[in-house]
Amino acid sequence: MTKTSCTLFYTIALFAVAPLFSFASPQIQRHQQAMTVSHLVSEHNADGGHNGTVPSLETLIISVPVSAEKLAEVKTHFKTVHVFGEDETVTKEAAREAEVWYCNWFGIPKEIEYEDVPNLKLVQLTSAGANLALNSPALRNEEARKKIDISSASGIHAISIPQWIISQTISLYMHLYLQTFNMRTNQTWNRDIPQLPQHKGYGSSGKSLYGKTAGLLGYGHIARETARLLKAFNVNVIAANSNGQKRGDDGYIIPGTGDADGSIPSAYYSTSDEESFKTFLSKSDILIASLPSTPQTRYMLNQKLFSLLPEGAIFLNVGRGDLVKSEDILAALASGPLSGVALDVTDPEPLPDNHPLYSHPKVIITPHTSANVEGYFDVGADLLIENVRRVRKGGKAINKVDPKRGY
Helix, strand or coil, X not given: CCHHHHHHHHHHHHHHHXXXXXXXXXXXXXXXXXXXXXHHHHHHHHCCCCCCCCCCCCEEEECCCCCHHHHHHHHCCCCEEEECCCCCCCCHHHHHHCCEEEECCCCCCCCCCHHHCCCCCEEEECCCCCHHHHCCCCCCCHHHHXXXXXXXXXXXXXXXXXXXXXXXXXHHHHCHHHHXXXXXXXXXXXCCCCCCCCCCCCCCCCCCCCCCEEEEECCCHHHHHHHHHHHCCCCEEEEEECCCCCCCCCCCCCCCCXXXXXXXXXXXXXXXXXXXXXHHHHHCCEEEECCCCCCCCCCCCCHHHHCCXXXXXXXXXXXXXXXXXXXXXXXXXXXXXXXXXXXXXXXXXXXXCCCHHHHCCCEEEXXXXXXXXXXXXXXXXXXXXXXXXXHHCCCCCCCECCCCCCC
16 A cells, blocks of 8 residues: 555544544544534525525624623624614614614614615514514515514513513402502592492402413413413413414423423314304403414404403403404493403504593503513523524524514
């Protein structure tokens, strides 16, 4: 065997056995890593990735408020970070550099056009819904939607919105919001609730959650954590989704929250099957909606469907306001069976001044703030970091939005 042949033989042998040893050369290790990344890229491309190349994602724009501590952590993951306050205008220079953008539910600011973000690869939203972001000038054309991945923040609301749901459910059942208002306004000790003359004194002034059935319309992260919390009150939980089938949760899950395997509901119903949906409504003492705004969910509920609810039912909506017209809510409160409503979203939104919902004694309204808790944007930044890590490895971002579905 010639010297050249020997060299070639040993070189081939070295490449063959190198993976078996921890002391493989740095060159071979890099080659192995490249092969792994290449494999991940092919998988990502099958899901609509970035033309066979792994994005570097080195430049970030943050246009939401994060804490100083979280900002310092985020900066360790990027070469360049441009930070703009919510009242500041993002410069065109920064927009041109940006490969990643961490922004609120409105998406890229309206003054930024698609042509202004030639390097943008990933947009991380702070909202579970993406309908507003998809309509921002930089993201609404087909070319942008093919080139730029959008990730929702679905999952981070598990530590905020479900707690709003529980608190408002109890407030409606116990009339706490009216008692608080009356005591503060009248400054006198009185157990009667003038707004609800049928309830006087001790007896039947409130209801217990014990043994009630909660119907969760939509069974995503918010609903799953709500279901977990409701079980502590011995509430029977049922759920309705598009196909009526139990499924696991494979999105972003904050440890200790939710219902990962979908086992909490005692029954599932289909919103696509009219009879199944009607049965679901007829069993729901507490109807809780957490649906995104899509063509399928827009005005899904109406007065006629509300009439199927059990007498004395309450309705809570934390998804999107266009699930039901405000007029239908008012009609169902007037004629029954609704006895109370809690809304964090409305139709239209914002709700016009002096709208009758504001002063209705059976209605609680908050101005789309159920998710607003301390550290909210910091939790979203954790998802941003995780998604950047995944995409850099050639994988797919968690909660990648399907523009056709709207979420």
